Amino acid sequence: MKNIAVLVSGGGTNLQALIDAQARREINGGEIGMVVSSNPEAYALERAKQANIPGYVLPRKNWPSNQAYTKALVRLLQEMGADIVVLAGFMTILTEEIVQAYPNKILNVHPALIPSFSGKGAYGLHVHEQALEYGVKVTGATVHLVTAEPDGGPIVLQKAIDILPWDTPESLQRRVMEECEWKLLPKAVDLLCRDNLKVEGRTVKIIGGHVIV
Numbered sequence: 001m002k003n004i005a006v007l008v009s010g011g012g013t014n015l016q017a018l019i020d021a022q023a024r025r026e027i028n029g030g031e032i033g034m035v036v037s038s039n040p041e042a043y044a045l046e047r048a049k050q051a052n053i054p055g056y057v058l059p060r061k062n063w064p065s066n067q068a069y070t071k072a073l074v075r076l077l078q079e080m081g082a083d084i085v086v087l088a089g090f091m092t093i094l095t096e097e098i099v100q101a102y103p104n105k106i107l108n109v110h111p112a113l114i115p116s117f118s119g120k121g122a123y124g125l126h127v128h129e130q131a132l133e134y135g136v137k138v139t140g141a142t143v144h145l146v147t148a149e150p151d152g153g154p155i156v157l158q159k160a161i162d163i164l165p166w167d168t169p170e171s172l173q174r175r176v177m178e179e180c181e182w183k184l185l186p187k188a189v190d191l192l193c194r195d196n197l198k199v200e201g202r203t204v205k206i207i208g209g210h211v212i213v
């Protein structure tokens with residue numbers, strides 16, 4: 001059984017999707033063993049508590065740089081015996097130390113079809129504002145393996161939805177979460193925990209075939 005650490009900063013709806021998928025036995029080969037929040041006020045911590053999962057707070061503002069923060073985070077993850085790390089709405093950019101400690105063992109969910117609307121400054125509601133402003137007709141979500149380049153790691157799963165003429169950033173965010181993120185993330189975590197991902201350069205092959213979510 002792999003020990004899964006979920007990193008959060010806010011509402012934690014993606015954490016909830018993982019907790020619910022685990023309860024439905026859709027995550028095999030791993031179990032959520034800890035939740036770490038960069039924000040002491042995150043509602044995600046309440047969700048962890050309700051599910052009896054130990055929650056840890058590592059406030060970003062207590063460290064002088066992203067690198068110092070990343071090193072402290074890696075220490076905590078290793079002390080607690082985490083095998084797999086899931087960034088589920090985690091809003092701090094982590095540095096290469098975590099990638100070295102967990103190579104191809106970190107997943108991130110991003111609320112757009114990478115490489116669109118990704119990288120520095122593309123997080124949370126801003127991503128959907130950028131998509132509407134650009135005028136794209138489809139958007140969606142991506143789950144990828146984390147490398148040192150923000151949002152730049154090999155793509156595991158993606159799902160697209162249409163943008164509707166009356167969409168606002170908020171309505172789009174909600175639909176992308178419901179129809180894409182909450183389905184993709186548990187599936188990707190399941191695949192990683194079962195060692196069903198094979199990374200070849202930028203391409204991730206799914207052992208056992210194509211996944212439709």
Ligand code: GAR
Pocket residue numbers: 008009010011012013014015044088089090091109110111122123124127177181
């Ligand atoms: C989600 O939409 C997630 O994809 C996004 O923040 C939201 C967190 O919601 N993450 C990023 O933008 C990271 N670049 P949640 O706390 O309810 O899961």
